[in-house]
Amino acid sequence: xxxxxxxxxxxxxxxxxxxxxxxxxxxxxxxxxxxxxxxxxxxxxxxxxxxxxxxxxxxxxxxxxxxxxxxxxxxxxxxxxxxxxxxxxxxxxxxxxxxxxxxxxxxxxxxxxxxxxxxxxxxxxxxxxxxxxxxxxxxxxxxxxxxxxxxxxxxxxxxxxxxxxxxxxxxxxxxxxxxx
Amino acid sequence: xxxxxxxxxxxxxxxxxxxxxxxxxxxxxxxxxxxxxxxxxxxxxxxxxxxxxxxxxxxxxxxxxxxxxxxxxxxxxxxxxxxxxxxxxxxxxxxxxxxxxxxxxxxxxxxxxxxxxxxxxxxxxxxxxxxxxxxxxxxxxxxxxxxxxxxxxxxxxxxxxxxxxxxxxxxxxxxxxxxxxxxxxxxxxxxxxxxxxxxxxxxxxxxxxxxxxxxxxxxxxxxxxxxxxxxxxxxxxxxxxxxxxxxxxxxxxxxxxxxxxxxxxxxxxxxxxxxxxxxxxxxxxxxxxxxxxxxxxxxxxxxxxxxxxxxxxxxxxxxxxxxxxxxxxxxxxxxxxxxxxxxxxxxxxxxxxxxxxxxxxxxxxxxxxxxxxxxxxxxxxxxxxxxxxxxxxxxxxxxxxxxxxxxxxxxxxxxxxxxxxxxxxxxxxxxxxxxx
Numbered sequence: 001x002x003x004x005x006x007x008x009x010x011x012x013x014x015x016x017x018x019x020x021x022x023x024x025x026x027x028x029x030x031x032x033x034x035x036x037x038x039x040x041x042x043x044x045x046x047x048x049x050x051x052x053x054x055x056x057x058x059x060x061x062x063x064x065x066x067x068x069x070x071x072x073x074x075x076x077x078x079x080x081x082x083x084x085x086x087x088x089x090x091x092x093x094x095x096x097x098x099x100x101x102x103x104x105x106x107x108x109x110x111x112x113x114x115x116x117x118x119x120x121x122x123x124x125x126x127x128x129x130x131x132x133x134x135x136x137x138x139x140x141x142x143x144x145x146x147x148x149x150x151x152x153x154x155x156x157x158x159x160x161x162x163x164x165x166x167x168x169x170x171x172x173x174x175x176x177x178x179x180x
Numbered sequence: 181x182x183x184x185x186x187x188x189x190x191x192x193x194x195x196x197x198x199x200x201x202x203x204x205x206x207x208x209x210x211x212x213x214x215x216x217x218x219x220x221x222x223x224x225x226x227x228x229x230x231x232x233x234x235x236x237x238x239x240x241x242x243x244x245x246x247x248x249x250x251x252x253x254x255x256x257x258x259x260x261x262x263x264x265x266x267x268x269x270x271x272x273x274x275x276x277x278x279x280x281x282x283x284x285x286x287x288x289x290x291x292x293x294x295x296x297x298x299x300x301x302x303x304x305x306x307x308x309x310x311x312x313x314x315x316x317x318x319x320x321x322x323x324x325x326x327x328x329x330x331x332x333x334x335x336x337x338x339x340x341x342x343x344x345x346x347x348x349x350x351x352x353x354x355x356x357x358x359x360x361x362x363x364x365x366x367x368x369x370x371x372x373x374x375x376x377x378x379x380x381x382x383x384x385x386x387x388x389x390x391x392x393x394x395x396x397x398x399x400x401x402x403x404x405x406x407x408x409x410x411x412x413x414x415x416x417x418x419x420x421x422x423x424x425x426x427x428x429x430x431x432x433x434x435x436x437x438x439x440x441x442x443x444x445x446x447x448x449x450x451x452x453x454x455x456x457x458x459x460x461x462x463x464x465x466x467x468x469x470x471x472x473x474x475x476x477x478x479x480x481x482x483x484x485x486x487x488x489x490x491x492x493x494x495x496x497x498x499x500x501x502x503x504x505x506x507x508x509x510x511x512x513x514x515x516x517x518x519x520x521x522x523x524x525x526x527x528x529x530x531x532x533x534x535x536x537x538x539x540x541x542x543x544x545x546x547x548x549x550x551x552x553x554x555x556x557x558x559x560x561x562x563x564x565x566x567x568x569x570x571x572x573x574x575x576x577x578x579x580x581x582x583x584x585x586x587x588x589x590x591x592x593x594x595x596x597x598x599x600x601x602x603x604x605x606x607x608x609x610x611x612x613x614x615x616x
Contacts, residue, residue, distance in 0.1 A: 035380060036378070036380075037376065037378055037379065038377060038382065039354075039608050040609035040612060041383065041385070041386050041609060042379050042382065043383075045379050046379050046382065049379060051380045051384075053387040056384065056387045056391055060391055060395070064395075074311060078311060078319035082319060083317070083318055083319045085321065087321075100325075100328045100406055100409070101322065101327065101331040104402055104403065105335070107335060107396075107402075108331070110395055111335075111339045111343070111392045112342065114388050115343070115346050115392060117388075119373070122385075124375065124381075125373035126373075131376055138358070140376070140377040141350065141357045142354060142358070
């Protein structure tokens with residue numbers, strides 16, 4: 001079934017200041033479902049949109065701790081319990097020898113979990129997204145700034161949104177059709 | 181990155197997208213590709229015939245394999261450490277050198293990883309170091325440094341490749357959006373994973389990238405120490421020293437930085453990236469190389485001084501390295517990795533392409549001599565005079581080493597051809613911050 005419901009409405013700006021002004025104003029106007037696009041990280045706009053990245057350090061910490069415990073315990077179990085080898089009378093549970101690989105594997109788990117967790121949080125990879133249908137959107141990765149009001153915003157009204165966006169003198173305002 | 185002047189990242193993006201790349205690139209690729217074939221040949225022949233083709237024999241069970249492993253891993257660790265510090269310090273220099281410093285680290289760790297696997301003699305059984313439930317119900321021995329190394333190399337390879345790739349995603353999206361042919365667009369598009377430059381995504385991306393850069397710092401220090409522990413935990417008089425990790429970290433950092441400097445001046449010169457990797461960047465890099473060479477120099481002095489406070493056997497072993505059969509290597513190491521880099525005190529030298537190449541190659545050679553001197557010269561006079569022999573590499577070993585040099589060069593050439601060598605989004609970001 002083909003749906004004609006739009007994904008949202010997109011405004012293109014020449015400068016990051018233009019984008020920041022529009023985001024601040026729309027937030028004040030009570031819009032909650034907004035997304036902004038920029039060729040480089042914009043900290044203030046992200047803050048204004050209420051982006052919270054706290055999950056990242058927690059993922060790293062949890063995965064790192066899991067990796068550390070798993071590595072240390074498995075070394076202990078393998079070398080001191082399941083397959084004890086007497087090498088010159090040295091203690092079976094020689095903990096200093098178990099530390100280097102424990103530390104290394106902690107970093108392995110934390111690092112891999114952070115980077116894969118990042119992709120999971122961002123819902124990437126994906127083959128297509130409605131915003132790619134906006135003409136000129138390829139400049140979002142070069143030198144243009146975009147602001148999208150998503151249609152699932154409780155206040156969303158195509159005409160009102162278009163009028164509101166026009167106030168911030170964007171280059172263009174385009175309807176973003178939803179993908180089927 | 182150029183300060184003050186407004187620059188566009190188009191020049192960087194156009195490099196991988198250009199249809200023609202010039203004859204020089206092809207010639208370089210053919211030369212390095214030939215060396216990769218040599219690598220394949222030597223690897224297959226060692227696998228078929230065995231390590232008897234090499235000059236290694238008791239007591240020198242570690243010859244070129246470990247020398248070259250320790251050398252490559254030094255480059256990988258030095259370059260990684262440098263890249264991580266730049267990211268964390270949010271230093272200007274990171275926009276210019278971070279991308280290829282990480283690339284250098286990744287390619288070097290691939291070259292390094294070949295040696296420990298092939299020197300096992302039966303390389304197809306390398307997975308035995310991984311704790312898997314084997315039929316005989318035996319487990320790896322974690323009280324041995326060699327099992328630590330398995331984790332260190334694999335972790336470094338996985339983490340540097342992932343970090344490098346995640347850093348590349350936004351730039352791959354730029355290439356996807358700028359590509360003129362559908363095929364090229366799709367190729368970059370697949371690797372860009374559908375990145376759409378959302379501010380929300382940027383925030384997560386930056387947090388994760390910096391988080392992993394923090395993790396890389398201790399990893400590199402532990403890893404380079406593990407390489408040194410492989411020597412330090414043995415009872416060989418010259419190796420059994422607590423200063424060993426420090427020596428490996430310091431010389432490894434000098435080596436990593438020198439290769440980054442070498443690649444920086446070559447890229448800047450070959451791709452005309454003077455505006456992205458400017459004089460200021462190259463000069464700063466030169467100063468870092470000089471400083472790290474001075475630290476290496478300090479560690480050589482420390483080695484000599486420490487010999488006076490230690491037992492006779494250790495002192496004799498060091499004296500043998502300085503005056504014995506392999507004395508040339510010891511002194512060449514100091515000349516190449518400490519004395520020649522002093523050239524960089526001159527501003528003229530720090531800005532010259534030629535001096536950058538000379539010093540970069542010189543430290544590389546010097547540290548290679550140092551590893552040779554430690555691994556072979558240090559083992560020459562052990563406790564048993566009946567095993568006092570000499571070691572020299574055979575042709576297949578040399579071929580293997582040249583092959584990894586070719587592999588490194590090939591990977592670097594392909595990277596230069598198909599990927600942006602300078603981080604474009606970081607450049608745009610810096611430019612934006614300067615305007616504010």
